[in-house]
Amino acid sequence: MASEPVIGKLSVRVVRGHNLIVADPLTHTSDPYVVLCYGSQVKTSVQKKNVNPLWNDVLVLPVTDLTKPVKLEVFDADTFTADDSMGVAEFIVTDIYDAAKLDLKHASDGTRIKTIYPVGTNYLGGESHVSWKNGKVVQDLILKLKNVGSGSVVLQLEWVHVPGVAL
16 A cells, blocks of 8 residues: 655644643642644653643654644553543644745745634634744644643644655
8 A cells, every 4th residue: 555645744843731631630730741643643752740731842744635634632641550631632734734835935024824713613722823934834723622621732833845745
């Protein structure tokens, strides 16, 4: 079975978590890490004893299918038992991909290309902006975690062109 061609790469900076649930009731805290799934699976470092973790980890995903969402799940790292889910979210790559196809060489730094609003069908916890910053197409996201009582994750996406691939 041939693999799908890579049309670009998505650099995902997992910036921080906010108000994550307490997954370890004995210590009243959590040891969270984030897993991203999009064809392949990548994960952040574990932040010990923190429900408001600062990761700033950069994860890179090859983009092959624009119709598939990137799935995000936060876990609590456990030593003697299976890691606990601390919430899920997902996001689509079409907004940043569409902006990456534009001719932006004359755009001024900080130009806002598109705004995506939180609606019932997405996981956004606030407006998401696709912008032109430092010669790159970037998108800032705050994702509300589902299947839990509270929590959000802040991401910064950057589209990375693959040499020889036309958008």
